[in-house]
Amino acid sequence: FKSQHRPTCNIPPGVNPEAYQWFQSVDTDHSGSITLKELRQALVNSNWSAFNDETCLMMINMFDKTRSGRMDLFGFSALWDFMQQWRALFQQYDRDRSGCISGQELHQALAQMGYNLSPQFTETLVGRFSVRGGRPGMQLDRFIQVCTQLQSMTQAFRERDTALAGNIRMSYEDFLTSAITRLM
Amino acid sequence: QATSLKHQKFNNLASIQLLRYLICVFLCRVDKDRSGVISDSELQQALSNGTHPPVSPLTTSCSLSAMFDRENKGGVNFNEFAGVWKYITDWQNIFRTYDRDNSGFIDKNELKQALTGFGYRLSDQFYGTLIEKFDRQRKGQVAFDDFIQCCIVLQRLTDVFRRYDTDQDGWIQVSYEQYLSMVFNVV
Numbered sequence: 001f002k003s004q005h006r007p008t009c010n011i012p013p014g015v016n017p018e019a020y021q022w023f024q025s026v027d028t029d030h031s032g033s034i035t036l037k038e039l040r041q042a043l044v045n046s047n048w049s050a051f052n053d054e055t056c057l058m059m060i061n062m063f064d065k066t067r068s069g070r071m072d073l074f075g076f077s078a079l080w081d082f083m084q085q086w087r088a089l090f091q092q093y094d095r096d097r098s099g100c101i102s103g104q105e106l107h108q109a110l111a112q113m114g115y116n117l118s119p120q121f122t123e124t125l126v127g128r129f130s131v132r133g134g135r136p137g138m139q140l141d142r143f144i145q146v147c148t149q150l151q152s153m154t155q156a157f158r159e160r161d162t163a164l165a166g167n168i169r170m171s172y173e174d175f176l177t178s179a180i181t182r183l184m
Numbered sequence: 185q186a187t188s189l190k191h192q193k194f195n196n197l198a199s200i201q202l203l204r205y206l207i208c209v210f211l212c213r214v215d216k217d218r219s220g221v222i223s224d225s226e227l228q229q230a231l232s233n234g235t236h237p238p239v240s241p242l243t244t245s246c247s248l249s250a251m252f253d254r255e256n257k258g259g260v261n262f263n264e265f266a267g268v269w270k271y272i273t274d275w276q277n278i279f280r281t282y283d284r285d286n287s288g289f290i291d292k293n294e295l296k297q298a299l300t301g302f303g304y305r306l307s308d309q310f311y312g313t314l315i316e317k318f319d320r321q322r323k324g325q326v327a328f329d330d331f332i333q334c335c336i337v338l339q340r341l342t343d344v345f346r347r348y349d350t351d352q353d354g355w356i357q358v359s360y361e362q363y364l365s366m367v368f369n370v371v
Contacts, residue, residue, distance in 0.1 A: 067322065125368070157360055157364075167360075170357075175356065179367050179370060180317055
């Protein structure tokens with residue numbers, strides 16, 4: 001195995017060495033930044049399907065601090081840590097080791113993360129984000145997408161539910177703003 | 185006069201058939217995997233190679249194919265593609281009327297005029313938010329493809345809001361799960 005990795009002294013401080021090496025292989029055109037297309041080619045689910053565009057786009061938007069639609073090494077290193085955390089959680093909550101998260105598994109996972117959601121609601125989520133034509137279950141990419149968005153939406157709801165009534169009253173424009181500012 | 189009307193009708197019919205033929209030829213080239221269904225990535229590629237400006241994703245779930253894909257098959261078939269095509273052409277015509285200098289971009293005021301023209305009543309502050317989100321090239325202006333995205337997102341959010349605003353007073357009262365499902369329906 002001939003390593004083409006550059007000497008480790010090139011790794012800037014604050015960048016995970018494993019993320020650094022992965023970055024070099026994902027950045028196929030050696031432009032120094034990762035595009036949506038390059039990221040999509042680099043990430044796979046446990047059933048070997050490529051990550052869906054929405055999740056890749058969401059993660060680029062989260063870690064692309066320059067808002068250029070590309071991720072530099074620092075953004076990519078942060079993404080690497082983020083992915084490792086979600087991958088570990090995914091494996092932990094995939095109790096039957098099926099490679100995907102069922103409605104019941106998602107319900108348990110979200111309950112342990114502190115969300116108070118009905119089994120019906122989590123079942124609907126799994127149904128909506130399952131692979132088309134396959135048996136119901138969420139792959140890693142959808143799990144990351146759903147959990148991240150849930151976090152963000154819950155925060156939006158809590159900011160408005162100051163009385164902790166479980167209900168909020170919103171105007172049309174407030175609703176638009178809450179959705180648009182958080183979801184992309 | 186009757187003859188000219190008839191003539192015009194014939195012309196319209198002929199041009200519709202010609203358009204259908206052209207779309208068919210175009211689709212055969214676009215549908216790379218010959219599945220009979222144009223996937224989102226095929227659609228994006230096709231639109232950026234065609235006469236239209238490229239339509240790149242901001243939120244892919246609010247993508248064109250998702251809007252026109254009636255059977256949830258992950259893409260559009262021939263008839264649905266005709267709908268996508270017409271939709272884009274319509275938007276492009278609207279965009280052009282506001283893009284006075286033909287730059288391919290519209291600024292905040294023009295965006296406001298366009299959306300007001302569609303019946304939206306929104307505050308200046310909100311237009312600021314929109315520009316900030318949809319001005320991905322950081323020009324203080326919105327490109328054509330981002331304009332389409334912006335319109336689709338607004339339309340979908342408005343539709344879901346209306347479903348809950350039964351008394352149409354512009355306010356809704358929703359529970360936590362209701363709010364989540366409203367937003368998850370759009371994303």
